Amino acid sequence: MQYCPKCEIHITGKKECCPLCHGPVSGEPEKSPFPVLKKPRFSGVSLFKVSTFCLLVLLISIGAVALLQDELSGWMTITIVFSLLAWADTWIVSYYRNNPLMLITMEFYVLIALCLGIDLKYTHLTWSVPFVIPAVFLLLITLTIILARAMKMSLEEYVMYLVFDVVFSVFQLVPVLLHRNRHPLPAVVSTGLILVLAAAVIIFRPKQLKNASDKWFRIK
Numbered sequence: 001m002q003y004c005p006k007c008e009i010h011i012t013g014k015k016e017c018c019p020l021c022h023g024p025v026s027g028e029p030e031k032s033p034f035p036v037l038k039k040p041r042f043s044g045v046s047l048f049k050v051s052t053f054c055l056l057v058l059l060i061s062i063g064a065v066a067l068l069q070d071e072l073s074g075w076m077t078i079t080i081v082f083s084l085l086a087w088a089d090t091w092i093v094s095y096y097r098n099n100p101l102m103l104i105t106m107e108f109y110v111l112i113a114l115c116l117g118i119d120l121k122y123t124h125l126t127w128s129v130p131f132v133i134p135a136v137f138l139l140l141i142t143l144t145i146i147l148a149r150a151m152k153m154s155l156e157e158y159v160m161y162l163v164f165d166v167v168f169s170v171f172q173l174v175p176v177l178l179h180r181n182r183h184p185l186p187a188v189v190s191t192g193l194i195l196v197l198a199a200a201v202i203i204f205r206p207k208q209l210k211n212a213s214d215k216w217f218r219i220k
């Protein structure tokens with residue numbers, strides 16, 4: 001045990017100096033009572049800085065080429081949009097890296113927005129709304145449940161993610177009802193399965209759902 005001769009106190013653990021007078025301590029240090037955390041090789045902040053730097057270099061380069069050519073061509077616009085998305089994505093990854101559930105949820109919604117945007121601009125909603133989005137919602141909900149189970153989370157801890165996904169997946173029915181989805185089967189099947197899951201939670205696990213939503217809205 002360490003000892004401060006000035007304050008005449010014994011100090012448990014491992015201290016560089018006396019916690020009271022900040023003077024030197026004598027004696028053998030004990031093993032630290034707290035685990036020592038390893039510093040990550042790349043912290044979120046540095047990842048964010050590197051990606052911001054890359055983005056700026058790319059934007060400056062495109063700006064220079066555009067100035068020389070005196071026009072902003074199609075590929076330049078696409079590169080700018082995609083690099084902004086990639087940059088926003090590193091922000092999401094570094095912000096939610098300790099919360100894998102929030103991370104995959106955010107990533108899947110970015111993916112949905114990206115597919116919708118590309119499909120809307122270039123292919124008139126022929127593949128995203130009919131096929132990709134129904135599959136993405138089913139995959140997201142399945143992954144959420146698998147991941148939460150793997151992390152040994154209780155239903156109460158992750159049910160709000162499911163609620164969120166259920167609410168958004170129901171929006172798939174809007175294009176179906178407006179007759180804008182020419183292949184409505186996947187969207188209807190996907191939403192149907194998801195609503196069955198929602199019904200199961202509401203009927204068999206109402207307590208967990210209520211506790212989780214109470215907690216959620218208290219935070220908000």
Ligand SMILES: [Zn+2]
Nearest residue numbers: 004007018021
């Ligand atoms: Zn002291």
